Amino acid sequence: MLKRGITLEKEIIADENTSAVYMKSGTLNVFSTPSMVALMEDTSKDLVFPHLDEGYTTVGTSLDIKHVASTPIGMKIRCVATLIEIDNRTLTFDVKVYDEVGLIGEGRHQRFIVNGDRFLAKTYAKNENRN
Numbered sequence: 001m002l003k004r005g006i007t008l009e010k011e012i013i014a015d016e017n018t019s020a021v022y023m024k025s026g027t028l029n030v031f032s033t034p035s036m037v038a039l040m041e042d043t044s045k046d047l048v049f050p051h052l053d054e055g056y057t058t059v060g061t062s063l064d065i066k067h068v069a070s071t072p073i074g075m076k077i078r079c080v081a082t083l084i085e086i087d088n089r090t091l092t093f094d095v096k097v098y099d100e101v102g103l104i105g106e107g108r109h110q111r112f113i114v115n116g117d118r119f120l121a122k123t124y125a126k127n128e129n130r131n
Contacts, residue, residue, distance in 0.1 A: 001051060002091070007082040008047035012039060014073050014099070031071035036105045037063060040095040043081040044109050048091060058091065058111035059119065065107030071099040081109070089113040 012018070018035035020026030025034050041060050048058060071077060078098045085092035089112055097105040 008043055009080050010043045011078045014071050014075050014077055033067045036097050039079045040109055043079040044093040047081050055115055057116045058113055061112045062110035067105045069104040071104055075099050
């Protein structure tokens with residue numbers, strides 16, 4: 001059962017595949033903002049997934065984040081997601097990301113609970129309406 005206040009932490013190592021150069025979001029070989037966003041979404045998704053009914057998942061709908069400090073390649077990155085609000089099928093998370101020195105990113109993330117099969121059917125029905 002979903003309840004406010006549940007939390008999950010995930011750790012990764014900043015590597016070449018998470019760099020701004022690799023992600024094409026910058027020209028410096030540092031941990032990228034897109035990689036930080038992906039970690040925030042992944043941690044939030046994994047926090048609530050075990051609490052959902054079978055056949056249900058969540059999709060990201062909103063992000064309001066700040067990347068406040070850079071991190072060198074090779075350093076450990078830790079994301080903490082906390083479910084702070086449940087409004088019907090809309091879930092709001094507080095997300096914070098740290099490297100081994102301190103806070104590097106923070107913000108709010110929203111996800112929406114969907115039935116996976118119905119969501120995919122609606123999405124792929126768009127193929128019938130392509131020009």
